[in-house]
Amino acid sequence: ATGWYATIWHIETGRVLATPRSHRKLLSELTFSPDGRTLATASGDGTVKFWNTADFFERSTRKKLAPTATFDWGLGRAHSVAFSADGALAAAGGDGGQIVVWDLDS
Numbered sequence: 001a002t003g004w005y006a007t008i009w010h011i012e013t014g015r016v017l018a019t020p021r022s023h024r025k026l027l028s029e030l031t032f033s034p035d036g037r038t039l040a041t042a043s044g045d046g047t048v049k050f051w052n053t054a055d056f057f058e059r060s061t062r063k064k065l066a067p068t069a070t071f072d073w074g075l076g077r078a079h080s081v082a083f084s085a086d087g088a089l090a091a092a093g094g095d096g097g098q099i100v101v102w103d104l105d106s
Helices: 054-058
Strands: 016-018 027-032 038-043 048-052 069-071 078-083 089-094 099-103
Touching: 016 054, 038 078, 048 054
Parallel strands: 027 078
Antiparallel strands: 027 038, 038 048, 048 069, 078 089, 089 099
């Protein structure tokens, strides 16, 4: 993560695949789901955004990349985001030590 957005590269070719830009403040953390299909980004704007990684490969260069979901629980700055090992749950941590956990299947 570099500032307000992340840059995603294809590890074998070194080609930039995507630069997901949607947060209004600096990124705090990013993580991929265990199956690699979802990227989650946490930001100082208080939101956690989810991105479909297939969009990184299939989108045209003119199409703006958009998050598939945005969550804001009023935690203040979102400092961290993580997936459970089976990918069924996600968690985010914010200011003051608050943590929220949610079921991704719901």
